Amino acid sequence: MKLSAINKGLWAAVAIAILGFASIQFSVRYLPRQDDPAFRAEFELTNHHGKVQTEGDFAGRWMLVFFGFANCPDVCPTTLAEVAAVMTGLGEESAQFQPIFISIDPERDTPDVLxxxxxxxxxxxxxxxxxxxxxxxxxxxxxxxxxxxxxATAPDGYTMGHTSHLFLFGPEAGFMQSWPYGTPAEEILTDLRQRI
Structure with missing residues (x-):
């Protein structure tokens, strides 16, 4: 018996949810210890204006870094919404921070798309x-x-599994802390205010 279109859609949604949960759980294995001096932000990538940037461009500022992709249906936009709430909550102190979104889907995420x-x-x-x-x-x-x-049900026939933590790097690009997906903006704000 063939599945109805609704059943197929439900099964696809369940499959995506399971993949997302698995990637969240699996990604924890990759996280460094807090304040690990050996872990530093290092990159040379193109920003959404077409300009090449490295971690050196943000020297003296704290970096809030999240990895994701523009076609992400939930984790990425939810996390960036929390980051936006954090930046608003910091008020004038937000000038000390630079939020950065690094794509793990270069095939689709051009500067214009980002x-x-x-x-x-x-x-x-x-x-x-x-x-x-x-x-x-x-x-x-x-x-x-x-x-x-x-x-098959995702845009272009694929999606991305990825680490879903938000990373904090200090003014000298050293790793300071990370927060798992779903951490409320208020909790992140409290942590940041204790550091600045």
């Missing part, structure tokens, strides 16, 4: 992308997990 993706959050989030090799190197440097997952 420009459209980060614009609605209105939080001065910088979108970064690059070649597949550049993204792979950046992922090894941080280190984070990501993989392409074939999914």
């Amino acid at each position: 420009a459209e993706f980060v614009r609605p959050f209105d939080a001065d989030i910088i979108g970064l992308t690059g070649s597949p090799d550049q993204i792979a190197q950046t992922a090894e440097t941080f280190p984070i997990y990501f993989e392409r997952i074939e999914e």
